[in-house]
Amino acid sequence: MAERTYLGELELMLLLVLINLGDDAYGVPISRELERHRGREVSLGSVYASLERMEGKGLVTSELGEPLQERGGRARRYFRITQKGLQQAHETRQVLVQLWSEQPQGGAA
């Protein structure tokens, strides 16, 4: 039987943010989106560590943009969700929805 892995909380959030941001998904807007939804400060280091790990799993791809003056001559790294990432996001959503629907009425409060 093939091993099946599901996404963690941050990984799922990151994939959804990448879908929302489209072509403009690099560190700053990604962390701002996460901050807006979670309501607390997000560490850019943890965002990059997760994205790096997800790139290793083939869930996202990344490419460097042009170096910019306002970034001290450093380039932005743009991230994009892959087909595999999209599929895993849907699978994780299905499992979560199913689990929530099976909760007793009192537990859903």
Added chain:
Amino acid sequence: MKLAHSPSTPRILPPSSPPLLASLLFERFAPGEMHEALAGDLQEEFSHGRGRPWYWRQVLSAIFIGQSTQLRANWTAFLFAALWSAISPSLLFFEVHFVENENLMERIRQLASPWFTVCKEAIEVSAFFFILWIGLALYVSLHAWATRRGSMRRFARALLLTIPLFLRVWMAVAAITVLLAMAFPQRIFDLDRPRATLLQLIIAMAFSPATVVTFCTMVPSLCSSLPDRRSRRKSRVG
């Protein structure tokens, strides 16, 4: 009533450059494949009005996350470096005794003033390099045997890397040791070995200058001798 901004009133602008110390710490201690992009993001956010406390928090968190990720990815290198560093003082002891027995030291003592010091230091430094390179060769051989993958080019690069790393660590540890010896002359170096407890001996050995120098030089050298994480992942998937 809307107040116009008078030219005489000083306008408070956000600081244009992030804290220098935080940036230096980030450059030096935050590892990772996306280091450059992360540094650029921090700079961009800071220039858009994030404060210095925010910058410091982000830098410290990036260093902690980066180091712990590296530790998890290269735990065998850390473990080997710790073990090899623990036995390095005894290896140094044997090396120095070998030099003494071969009457080499006697001949060196007969040299003129500057050459005596140069030769003595050169022997000590070469002893360190001997230990570092033997350890590196042993680790690379074991790793290649265990994973069936090895690269002579990476090994050669790691060997060369030990030279600048060792010199920097050696100087830093020497400076700290001198400062500590000046601050606590009795407490650090006058350990009464026959009467010392086991814990005191372990602490003395673990924090001896030789152990610290060997460990701090070995960890990055061992890590650089390993294949890239990206290529390791690809080979695992393939």
